[in-house]
Amino acid sequence: MAVRPPKSLAKVVNPDTGMSLVEAEIQAETASSLGHHGRKVEAALNRLEVAGEEERPEALTLAAREVWAFFIQRELCGMRDHRLVVREMGIPDAVLRRLGA
Numbered sequence: 001m002a003v004r005p006p007k008s009l010a011k012v013v014n015p016d017t018g019m020s021l022v023e024a025e026i027q028a029e030t031a032s033s034l035g036h037h038g039r040k041v042e043a044a045l046n047r048l049e050v051a052g053e054e055e056r057p058e059a060l061t062l063a064a065r066e067v068w069a070f071f072i073q074r075e076l077c078g079m080r081d082h083r084l085v086v087r088e089m090g091i092p093d094a095v096l097r098r099l100g101a
Contacts, residue, residue: 030077037070041089048092064098067091071099 044059044066051059071082086096 034070034073034077037066037073038089041066041070041091045089045091045095048095060094060098063092063095067095068099 041063044063048056048059048063070085074080074082074085085091
């Protein structure tokens, strides 16, 4: 017995962009995910900036974890050069050292 996917899932190409609906959905999810991770990095960096002496080690660990996850997400999207992001987001050297940079 042959099983075919529903016609609603067939590749429908937009004549203006040449992209299928699935490709457009994947790009939208990718952008959303990058934005989500970027906001998490910003929040962690803000927490690190205002952290007192006692909270700093925990805030530094959290910031390093969030930056690492953001870098991995960027690399999965084909963006391997993080220098611009480091500069624009103001990622401190202490965080980068935790990542081995």
